[in-house]
Amino acid sequence: MVDQNVAERIEQDLKSNDVVLYMKGTPVFPQCGFSAAVVQVLSHVGVKFKGVNILEDPGLRQGLKEYSNWPTFPQLYVKGELVGGCDIVREMYESGELQTLLTDKGVTTGAAA
Amino acid sequence: MAMEAATIEQLIKEGIPDAVVEIADLRGDGDHYAALVTSATFKGKSRVQQHQMVYAALQGKMGGELHALALTTAVPEGT
Numbered sequence: 492m493v494d495q496n497v498a499e500r501i502e503q504d505l506k507s508n509d510v511v512l513y514m515k516g517t518p519v520f521p522q523c524g525f526s527a528a529v530v531q532v533l534s535h536v537g538v539k540f541k542g543v544n545i546l547e548d549p550g551l552r553q554g555l556k557e558y559s560n561w562p563t564f565p566q567l568y569v570k571g572e573l574v575g576g577c578d579i580v581r582e583m584y585e586s587g588e589l590q591t592l593l594t595d596k597g598v599t600t601g602a603a604a
Numbered sequence: 605m606a607m608e609a610a611t612i613e614q615l616i617k618e619g620i621p622d623a624v625v626e627i628a629d630l631r632g633d634g635d636h637y638a639a640l641v642t643s644a645t646f647k648g649k650s651r652v653q654q655h656q657m658v659y660a661a662l663q664g665k666m667g668g669e670l671h672a673l674a675l676t677t678a679v680p681e682g683t
Binding site: 525556560561562563573574575576577578579582583 | 651652655656659664666667668672674675676
């Protein structure tokens with residue numbers, strides 16, 4: 492069971508930010524190749540996102556695994572929904588599905604800005 | 605902590621009996637694998653759900669014993 496306080500914090504993050512990336516490190520200093528790859532994809536797409544460094548928050552790190560039933564990081568959320576980790580985000584970016592998803596959800600991307 | 609490719613394949617097949625599994629050891633260290641898993645049971649499921657099925661088959665080893673698994677899932681042609 493996800494710790495109540497952690498669950499609330501996650502929900503707060505996801506409600507107040509269209510795009511949230513739970514990652515290892517920060518967007519400026521990613522500390523894992525997979526996290527860095529997703530940060531790169533998001534900057535290519537030109538979408539604003541909130542980066543959360545789970546290395547600084549072990550409670551959040553464990554809580555997220557249970558909350559989303561996803562064992563690894565990074566974890567990308569758009570409008571509160573788990574999009575996936577590095578593999579899925581990269582696959583979707585290469586096929587253009589990520590850009591479509593963002594536009595469909597009303598999230599402004601670089602191309603539209 | 606590392607895992608053998610054969611163990612990963614076996615676990616996935618136990619969890620997803622019809623799965624066809626192709627595994628490549630990316631760095632030869634038993635810790636960084638790429639896997640393509642094809643199964644008819646993925647049909648109609650989102651990528652996240654498909655990957656969650658594979659992680660469930662790996663019985664919690666993903667992210668622990670198994671550090672990195674570049675995973676691709678697919679549905680067999682003509683299903």
